[in-house]
Amino acid sequence: MASDHTRGAILAAAERLYADRGFGDVTLRDIVAAADVNLAAVNYHFGSKDELIAELFVTRSIATNRERLNELKAAEEGGGGRASIDAILRALVGPTLRGCLGPERERSTAARFMIRASIESVPPIRRIRNREIDHLRKFVAAMRRALPDRSEVELYWALHFALAMAHQTVRDSERLTKLSEGKCDLDDVADIIERVVAVSVMALTGGEVERKPPAKLMARDAP
Amino acid sequence: MASDHTRGAILAAAERLYADRGFGDVTLRDIVAAADVNLAAVNYHFGSKDELIAELFVTRSIATNRERLNELKAAEEGGGGRASIDAILRALVGPTLRGCLGPERERSTAARFMIRASIESVPPIRRIRNREIDHLRKFVAAMRRALPDRSEVELYWALHFALAMAHQTVRDSERLTKLSEGKCDLDDVADIIERVVAVSVMALTGGEVERKPPAKLMARDAP
């Protein structure tokens, strides 16, 4: 089975090149040159360029999702079958943020690949992300157990906003650093996780009360 | 100046095709066929495919940024030189959300183009987005006037999270609809704006107090 070597070499070279230079700038010819294999081997082992990218992304996604579920399970067992809402949200955003942020020098190829995937969002990756819904439902279910009084709509919005803050922080960490002139420390991952979790929890516990009634034709605000 | 017609036809055709089918699936040949002009006209009028995309995006971005600043100015004048924090954040996220969400049938070509740009994030568009920092600084300055007691870091994070929630809602509206089985109404733009603003305000007014101290090696949570 010399093929396993070829296959693995392609995967490793592709992940590194995509992480370093992005999906748009890396051709299959670049990849096979770096892996020192033949051009046709890519099509033989993966079927197409898109399926190669999909396999790279699926592998890393499965790892992240397993981490999330492990943390969720640990939080629920620690709480006697019902995890606290902050622990649930921490299990949701923690693995992604820990995996993608942190000091530059410590970022693995896998981490840089996932950051790139988050920024460029090429078609095969989008297709896989759209199949994540069943995975997210497990977190909605846990949130429902933690906050049985909240309406489901509020739970969905809170989960959506938590993921939004986490992903955008991964995507735009450079812009936030520039905007804040370094005052926002993107290397302090634990602090960022707690920020995202705290805001998401407030969206669930502090909201609903002070939100304005839906004013359909509001153009400006008038105090 | 028959060229103005050619130029405009290319811009209109390109925006429509990109909005409908995405940047990856539309070739220059598709565009010139739809605009009924010659292939080389694109290179003559815009220099390259990337510059054509950049011009489309810059035009729409300028319009959005002007709306934002108009709303900010109106809010500050209405408040005697100092706008309330919610009015500032509403001016920041309102134009984008109003422009990109709402009933499908009402979405203009320009709106669908901006949604596409938000999802696919192709290199020329990323370059332009990175130059938005000076624009955002005006909102940071307004926030500082509204909440002079808050530390600057908190203002940056709140602005970042507000934009994160707004952009991710535009980007992933379909996933949220599926996840919530239609229970989250993505057509009720006014409600979405108020949700984003409310959560962002809470990030500024409710935070700082109950956030945990930075626990560098926290793996799980232990109550």
Next chain:
DNA sequence: GTCTATAACCCGATAGAC
């Protein structure tokens, strides 16, 4: 100045020999 026509090159995918 404006546009047409075409050249020269690179991409991903694949048929078929080995």
Next chain:
DNA sequence: GTCTATCGGGTTATAGAC
């Protein structure tokens, strides 16, 4: 399984007609 050779198509760039 691996490799050569090649196809169809997209992109830039440009010579030269209008």
